[in-house]
Amino acid sequence: xxxxxxxxxELKKPGASVTVSCEASGYRITDSAMNWVRQxxxxxxxxxxxxxxxxxxxxxxxxxxxxxxxxxxxxVSTAYLQIRGLKADDTAVYYCASRLTAGTGIxxxxxxxxxxxxxxxx
Amino acid sequence: QSVLTQPPSxxxxxxQRVTISCSGTTSNIGSNSVYWFQQLPETAPKLLMHxxxxxxxxxxxxxxxxxxxxxASLAISGLRSEDEAAYYCATWDDNLSGLVFGGGTKLTVL
Numbered sequence: 623x624x625x626x627x628x629x630x631x632e633l634k635k636p637g638a639s640v641t642v643s644c645e646a647s648g649y650r651i652t653d654s655a656m657n658w659v660r661q662x663x664x665x666x667x668x669x670x671x672x673x674x675x676x677x678x679x680x681x682x683x684x685x686x687x688x689x690x691x692x693x694x695x696x697x698v699s700t701a702y703l704q705i706r707g708l709k710a711d712d713t714a715v716y717y718c719a720s721r722l723t724a725g726t727g728i729x730x731x732x733x734x735x736x737x738x739x740x741x742x743x744x
Numbered sequence: 745q746s747v748l749t750q751p752p753s754x755x756x757x758x759x760q761r762v763t764i765s766c767s768g769t770t771s772n773i774g775s776n777s778v779y780w781f782q783q784l785p786e787t788a789p790k791l792l793m794h795x796x797x798x799x800x801x802x803x804x805x806x807x808x809x810x811x812x813x814x815x816a817s818l819a820i821s822g823l824r825s826e827d828e829a830a831y832y833c834a835t836w837d838d839n840l841s842g843l844v845f846g847g848g849t850k851l852t853v854l
Contacts, residue, residue, distance in 0.1 A: 657843075659789075665847075666746060666832055666845045666846060666847045666848040667781075667789060667832060667834075667845045668845065669834075669842055669843035669844070669845065671842075683840075683842040683843070684840055684841070684842055717788055717789075719788075719789075723800065723801075726791075726794040726795065726798070726800065727777050727779065727794045727795050729779055729834065729835075729836065729843050730779055730791055730794035730795075730800070731779075731781075731789075731791055732791045732800055734788035734789060734790070735788065736788060737788055
């Protein structure tokens with residue numbers, strides 16, 4: 623079964639760091655880029671950027687540079703999102719997403735993780 | 745405020761046809777393909793449309809997409825209760841060098 627399975631919810635204090643994992647199963651993680659998407663409560667999704675799963679090279683969207691780090695461990699088919707110096711407005715659901723079906727456009731994310739809720743509160 | 749503009753809400757009765765609009769500019773919709781995603785409550789978004797009007801395998805042909813100039817539309821015919829969800833358009837923005845989403849349209853089936 624092709625799926626992305628993310629780590630569980632996190633409750634963190636401002637200034638702390640958090641790492642969200644996204645494990646790919648049923649396909650080779652190196653077959654497709656991994657994207658990260660943030661969705662704050664009651665808001666639409668925001669694309670955070672992507673990581674090249676062959677080279678490990680990350681690309682960050684505007685607004686997601688500096689405190690956000692994408693990484694990869696292909697030996698365990700897992701992508702990671704680390705957020706440093708957490709702020710209250712980082713409170714959101716974070717999704718990993720990828721496109722597996724060729725010919726649909728590179729942002730035709732046809733596989734999504736279940737989402738990880740990160741809550742930042744003192 | 746989202747780069748792509750969608751109406752915050754839409755509604756229809758079972759069997760009706762509803763259309764959801766998505767307005768952008770020449771740097772996004774005007775020059776790139778549009779995607780549509782459906783998000784049921786408490787679930788991850790699901791790809792509904794790619795390349796403006798192409799349905800992924802498994803998406804019913806009740807759903808159709810179109811694009812003209814700097815606007816795109818998603819039409820749902822034969823409305824069903826299970827279509828009640830939030831719908832988001834998305835496309836690449838050349839100026840921002842990033843994928844941008846609309847603010848979403850909450851569809852209510854009356």
